[in-house]
Amino acid sequence: MSDKKGTKLIAQNKKAYHDYFILETYQAGIALKGTEVKALRQGRCNLKDSYVKIENNEAFIKNMHISPYEQGNRFNHDSLRDKKLLLHKYEINKLIGASTVDRHTLIPTKIYFSGSYVKVDIAIAKGKKLYDKRQDIAKKDQKRAAEKDFKLKLQA
Numbered sequence: 343m344s345d346k347k348g349t350k351l352i353a354q355n356k357k358a359y360h361d362y363f364i365l366e367t368y369q370a371g372i373a374l375k376g377t378e379v380k381a382l383r384q385g386r387c388n389l390k391d392s393y394v395k396i397e398n399n400e401a402f403i404k405n406m407h408i409s410p411y412e413q414g415n416r417f418n419h420d421s422l423r424d425k426k427l428l429l430h431k432y433e434i435n436k437l438i439g440a441s442t443v444d445r446h447t448l449i450p451t452k453i454y455f456s457g458s459y460v461k462v463d464i465a466i467a468k469g470k471k472l473y474d475k476r477q478d479i480a481k482k483d484q485k486r487a488a489e490k491d492f493k494l495k496l497q498a
Contacts, residue, residue, distance in 0.1 A: 352382050352460075354452040355389040360475065362447065362467035368437070370462050371428035372403070372453075375419045377411040382460060384411075387453055394427065394448035394464055396438050401427040403450055403462065427462065440466045 358364070374382070381387070386409035395404050402424045410418040429437075440446045451463045470478075 348457050349461075350455040352385055352453045352455065353387040353389050355392070355450060357390055358449050358451050358465065358467065360470075360478070362449065362465070362469055363474075364451065364465045364467050365446065366440075366466045367451065368429065368433055368464045368466075370401070370433075370464055372460050372462050373426040373428060374460060377414040377417055378408050378419050378425075379460065380414070381408050381411040382453070382455075389450050389453060392450050394437070394450060396434065396441065396448075399431070399434060399438075401429055401434055401437060401448075401464075403427060406450065406453075427464070437464070437466070 388407040390407075392406040393404055395402050404424055405422060406425060407421055408419070410421055437448055441448055447467045447469065449465055449467050451465045453460065453462050455461070
């Protein structure tokens, strides 16, 4: 899946959109090892349970799973190692403020290639309650039913 700007989507965190309200997003680079980039080119990444943590004024992605590269032999990487995010200092300060003062969560929403660089979209998110999730599911069902009715009217 790619678009005209030279970006190719590797993985998307669909669970994040279900469990959180996305308030703001940032684009960040990510420091990777060679075999990790090769594994990403094969699309072998999972963002499902990952999150962003700020330590010593540096941002890291925790629990992002990149499967080992098959031809990597002894140079292969640890699949769950912490990966450093490349952000400007003012962006890190905003993320610190959102996570500590406002008590929001920092989660990666998608990882993709932009040209030859690997980029990650990080979201400042607020957790949804159970009734919010139910409302979202009801809206999706209504939209799906309306599209089905519209499609049937066009065929008739």
